[in-house]
Amino acid sequence: MRLVTAIVKPFKLDEVKEALEAAGVNGMTVSEASGYGRQRGHTEVYRGAEYTVDLVPKVRVEVLVEDDDAEAVIEAIVKAAQTGRIGDGKVWSVPVDAVVRVRTGERGVDAL
Amino acid sequence: MDISAGDTAWVLVSAALVLLMTPGLAFFYGGMVRVKSVLNMMMMSFVAIGIVTVLWVLYGYSLTFGDTGNGFIGDLKNVGIGELVDKVATNGAVYPIPALAFAMFQLMFAIITVALISGAIADRAKFLAWCVFAAVWVSVVYFPVAHWVFDFGGAEAGGSGAGWLANKGVLDFAGGTAVHINAGAAGLALVLVLGKRIGWPKTPMKPHNLPLVLLGSGLLWFGWFGFNAGSALGANQTAAVAFTNTMVATAAALLGWLAVERLRDGHATSLGAASGAVAGLVAITPACAFVAPWGAVVIGLLAGSICAVAVGLKYRLGYDDSLDVVGVHLAGGLVGCLAIGFFATREVNTAGKDGLFYGGGWGVLGTQALGAFSVLAYSFIVTLVLGFIIHKLIGFRVDKDAEVEGIDLDEHLESAYDLTSTVGGVLGPRTAKASHMEVSA
Numbered sequence: 001m002r003l004v005t006a007i008v009k010p011f012k013l014d015e016v017k018e019a020l021e022a023a024g025v026n027g028m029t030v031s032e033a034s035g036y037g038r039q040r041g042h043t044e045v046y047r048g049a050e051y052t053v054d055l056v057p058k059v060r061v062e063v064l065v066e067d068d069d070a071e072a073v074i075e076a077i078v079k080a081a082q083t084g085r086i087g088d089g090k091v092w093s094v095p096v097d098a099v100v101r102v103r104t105g106e107r108g109v110d111a112l
Numbered sequence: 113m114d115i116s117a118g119d120t121a122w123v124l125v126s127a128a129l130v131l132l133m134t135p136g137l138a139f140f141y142g143g144m145v146r147v148k149s150v151l152n153m154m155m156m157s158f159v160a161i162g163i164v165t166v167l168w169v170l171y172g173y174s175l176t177f178g179d180t181g182n183g184f185i186g187d188l189k190n191v192g193i194g195e196l197v198d199k200v201a202t203n204g205a206v207y208p209i210p211a212l213a214f215a216m217f218q219l220m221f222a223i224i225t226v227a228l229i230s231g232a233i234a235d236r237a238k239f240l241a242w243c244v245f246a247a248v249w250v251s252v253v254y255f256p257v258a259h260w261v262f263d264f265g266g267a268e269a270g271g272s273g274a275g276w277l278a279n280k281g282v283l284d285f286a287g288g289t290a291v292h293i294n295a296g297a298a299g300l301a302l303v304l305v306l307g308k309r310i311g312w313p314k315t316p317m318k319p320h321n322l323p324l325v326l327l328g329s330g331l332l333w334f335g336w337f338g339f340n341a342g343s344a345l346g347a348n349q350t351a352a353v354a355f356t357n358t359m360v361a362t363a364a365a366l367l368g369w370l371a372v373e374r375l376r377d378g379h380a381t382s383l384g385a386a387s388g389a390v391a392g393l394v395a396i397t398p399a400c401a402f403v404a405p406w407g408a409v410v411i412g413l414l415a416g417s418i419c420a421v422a423v424g425l426k427y428r429l430g431y432d433d434s435l436d437v438v439g440v441h442l443a444g445g446l447v448g449c450l451a452i453g454f455f456a457t458r459e460v461n462t463a464g465k466d467g468l469f470y471g472g473g474w475g476v477l478g479t480q481a482l483g484a485f486s487v488l489a490y491s492f493i494v495t496l497v498l499g500f501i502i503h504k505l506i507g508f509r510v511d512k513d514a515e516v517e518g519i520d521l522d523e524h525l526e527s528a529y530d531l532t533s534t535v536g537g538v539l540g541p542r543t544a545k546a547s548h549m550e551v552s553a
Contacts, residue, residue, distance in 0.1 A: 044318065045377045047387060047436065048424045051316040 001096040001109065002070040006061040007033060007089040008081040013059045019080035023073055025063050026112070033060040039086035058089060064099055064112055113200050116208035119346040123213045126342025129335045130220035134161055134227050136331025140386065141231045143324030144435050146317060148518025149235040150324075150528045156230035156242055161223050163246045168219045169193055175255040176218065177203065177263050183276030185256045186263065204264025204274070207345045217342060222258065225291045226250050231435030232299030233306050235317075236515050239523040241508045245302075245498065253298065253494050254290070257487055261290045282483030283456060283464060283476075285354065286343040288398025288448045289487040296442025297491035299433060305499035306508050308432030310515055317434075322382050329386035333362060336393045340400040353460055354400040358393065361400075361412035365392020368416025384420065387440060391419035394444030399452045402464035407455035415447045442488070449484040453477025 008016055013030065020028060034055040041054040065073050070093050077091050101111040138157035142150045164172070173193050178186025190196065193215055201207040201214035226246045230237075258275075261284050265274035277289070284290065309317065319325060340358045344351035369388025370380040395415030396408055403411065423439035426432065433439065453476045456467035466472030502508055509515070514522035521527060 045373075045379065045381065046318050046383055048373070048377060048420070049313075049427065051318045053316075 001099055001112065002065055002067055002093045003096045004063045004065055004070060004073050004077070004091065004093045006063075006077045006081065006091040007035070007058050008061065008077070009083070009087065009089060010057055010059045012081045012083070013061070015080040016061055016077055019076040020061075020063060020073065023076040024069075025065065025073060027063075029062040031060045031062075033058045037087070037090065056087060064096065066109055066112065113206055113208055115200065115210060116346070119207065119348075120209045120213055122347040122351065123209050123217055123342060123345055126338035127213065127217040127220055129338025130217065130224065130342065131161070131335075133220070133332050133335035133339065134158075134224050136328050136335055137224060137227050138328070139324050140328025140332060140390070141234070141435055143321040143326075143328060144231075144319040144383075145234050146518075147320045147528060149520055150320065151520040151526055152237075152239065152523055153230070153234055155239065155524065156237070157227035159239075159243055160226040160230075160246050163243060164223045164226055164250050165219060167247060167250060168215075168222055172222060172250065172255050173215050173218070175251070176222075176258045177215075178259075179265070179273040181273035183274070183279060184259070186259050186273075201345065203262075203345075204278075209345060214345065217345075218258075218262070221287055221291055221339070222250055222254050225254050225287075225295050228291070228295035228437060228441055229298045229302060232303050232433045232437040234434035235309050235519055236306060236509050238506070238508060238510050241502055241506055244506065245502055245508075248498055248502075249298065249495065252498065253491055254294065257294050257490065258290045261287075261483065261487070277483045277486065280482060281465070281479055283402055283452050283480065284398040284449065284483060285401040286340045286397045288394070288445045289483050292394045292397060292441040292445030293449065293484055293487050294491045296438050296440075296445055297488045298495040299437030300431070300442065301492050301495035302499050303431050303433050303438075304496060305503055308430070309434065310512060312432045313427055319383060322386075325386045326382060329389050333389055333393060336362075336397075340397060344401065350401050350461060350463075356405055357396055357400040357403060357408035360405050361396035361408040361415070362389050362392035364409045364412030365389060365395065365416030365419075366412075368392075368413040369420040370416075372417050372420040387423070387436070388416040388420065391415045391440050391444045394441055395448035395451070398445070398448045399455065401461050402452055402457070403455040404457055404460055407451075407457070407469075411448060411451045411455065414451065415444050418447055419443050446484055446488075449480050450477065453480045 034057050036054055036056055041052060041056050044051045044053060063073060074091050074093060082088055099111045100107050134157050138154040142154040145153045171188060171191050174188050174190035175186045178189055180187045196211040196215055199211040201209050201211045260275035260277040263275040264278050336358055337355055341351040341355040344354055366385050366388040369384045369391060373384045374380045392412040392415050395411050399411055419440050422443040423436040452467060454468045456465050456476060457470045458464055458466050465476050467476050468474060510519055510522055
């Protein structure tokens, strides 16, 4: 099993969600995040004074998938979240040792 | 004299309009501070309504419009203002409106002048110290200065005793000197007493809610028709002139500020539009009944563009005038008062004068400068002394931890927005605001 984590632009959340549903993903966890990558935030101007906004608002999407599905899920997220401009975000996946469904106690792939 | 129903209705409505400017100012200022201090910012305006109203009835009206003949301050014969019941307003002329309507209209000016100062010391003033300051400042600075400018004599039947600047012929229709230059100079003095906020100017202290700022400037604009057109003290031609000039100067100033921003920074901002409108309102205040509409357009453009540049000075000089009381109200007030020297014309108002552009020579400008700088100097010096006394006696600033944690929580035990507890409702475009709150709460 693998945990796929995606950091995407907030306004892309709906498209990512739809793409994941289309790819057969049954559940996900979404949380607010803020950060920056190579784009290093942006500047805003108030009454002529410049303010650097380093940490840009992002959304973090986390999905648990079977090993064989990971690549397809990553592809689906990237396709849905891409605008081609800086700040589109990142997607990565890591191996997961154990998954338990709290309600039933099922383990491993059965718990996905 | 009989009471005129039309004039009385207009002055009473105008008084209510001017009162609305203070909550409007609270929104204007409140949106410009950070999430952790918006309530304190708005409270400084609201408490001014309470404090100044009570003092005005007790002795403020009497000190401002009382009749001593010394030109500096009035007497105490109208303490309690109960004597005004059944009288008509007399101030230089006799007006067919109740004296109490005049007293209430003038009260609203005293309130907003005090509230204006608070923008200079955002995020860091002890609430109790602010209350003490408001009470003493309005007594020793506003009441005398308003007497100098606004008292044309004869507040009591058969009396004389106008203010010394009114006697000199300083033209200030609705309070460019007594309200805006006065508040701006006082704000500058308080900035010197309190010092800069922790982290200023390196820590970003950007406005937390610009829609609130725009709402506030809209309410100020609306209420300002009472401030300026109401100062005619009647429903008449002068009121219509003041109304017209207030509208066009404000519109021009809004555009002037945006033009400077677009040329200098590349973008026209909503904060710039709100600030430009207020700068225009400030500048046209003293001039609104003395200039032609074309003059008002020029005054507006000058005010909008000059104030847009003036607000940047604090970074060069190192003064944390947090919400630009100096850059908008002092600068805008000076623009308006001095512009009268150029643009005033008796074609608009026979009670006015002809300025430089109407063949009146340099004399009018000189008189206007005397009025503007007398008020500026008196207000700055007295406020500086008063501020230091309050700072020594009870401390004007909250302690460092409280300032960093947020003055709302420290001084009022409240927080403005409870967004962090709405689980599930914080995703989407509001992400930035919610995370900002978590940092500062």
